[in-house]
Amino acid sequence: MKRELMATATFGLEACVKREIQALGYEIIGTENGHVAFLGDERAIARCNLWLRCADRVLLVMGQFPAETFEDLFQQTKGIAWEELIPPDGKFTVIGSSVKSRLHSVPACQSIVKKAVAERLGECYGMDVLPETGAEHRIKVSLLKDKALLTVDTSGTALHKRGYREADVAAPIKETMAAALIQLSFWKPGRVLLDPCCGSGTIPIEAALIGRNIAPGLSRHFAAEDWDLMDSSIWKEERRAAYAAIQTETPLEIYASDIDPRAAAATRTNAAAAGVEDCIRFSRADLSLRENLPEEGGIMISNLPYGKRIGSETGIQKVYKILSRLMKESPRWSFFLLTSDKGLEKALRRKADRRRKLFNGNIETTYYQYHGKR
Known part of the structure; x- marks a missing residue:
């Protein structure tokens, strides 16, 4: 099943990341400051995490929609099929950012998204309280000019952490x-x-x-x-x-x-x-x-x-x-x-x-x- 994925990158390196993704055989659907969007299946998640040398993270895109009010954010988030990704015991944390948006309070947006996801999963699984004892699914809500982007981080630790840096000196380069x-x-x-x-x-x-x-990610966990x-x-x-x-x-x-x-x-x-x-x-x-x-x-x-x-x-x-x-x-x-x-x-x-x-x-x-x- 093809999904929308997104590789984040340091400003200025988007073209490098785009070339890497294309070299792996995946279709680019958009490039903006700091990220490259592309299409790929579940295998693409593994392959890109293992092979991308210049990207910071590989994200799974769950939804994008206008969000001018908290009610918009709650209802649209709840309408996403989170149960396809997060199991009954799945742990899910929410982080956020907001730029040039009416919903400028990041903690409030994080709380709304957390509540919406919890309600959706609780109704799907018939549970009043979700245990959150299983694998972590790190959700990010990014608001830009009143548009919300919801993603889940597939990488975990940032991709520059290859695992070989045992000794360090002042001001290392990533x-x-x-x-x-x-x-x-x-x-x-x-x-x-x-x-x-x-x-x-x-x-x-x-x-x-x-x-x-x-492959730069060959010795690490995702x-x-x-x-x-x-x-x-x-x-x-x-x-x-x-x-x-x-x-x-x-x-x-x-x-x-x-x-x-x-x-x-x-x-x-x-x-x-x-x-x-x-x-x-x-x-x-x-x-x-x-x-x-x-x-x-x-x-x-x-x-x-x-x-x-x-x-x-x-x-x-x-x-x-x-x-x-x-x-x-x-x-x-x-x-x-x-x-x-x-x-x-x-x-x-x-x-x-x-x-x-x-x-x-x-x-x-x-x-x-x-x-x-x-």
């Missing part, structure tokens, strides 16, 4: 963002990839997962695995297929270095937890030690240190000087640099070939893309 930076660079196995400010190793590890075709909606065999079959798709023989040249010895150690620890330690060459090194890059070219992707995140102004300017020299001396290399610093192009004395605005957490950043010669 795994979903790191995967998007790699995809936007169009890096492919067979090309050298370098992150000289690797932090806890998220960018090189995500590159290794992509290079080996390892909320929908506990639901009656889906037969457990679907999850087993999709995991089995994901393991079979791993390309262990693919040769990769991925380099990760950082001036901080703790970062180099964290990268190695996390890469081992992700099962890709053999794909990455680790080193503790200052960026200046990378001045002799291979002439045949490659791709540098890095979440640069910047004042709002980490590092001093003096240290940042030193990084810029080295990068400027590298660009001149290594024309076949492409540089993909994420920073909140609006003065990067001036400091490097070169305009970027492309720019993309992205949000790293709550910090507005720009992804500067410098393309090397072919």
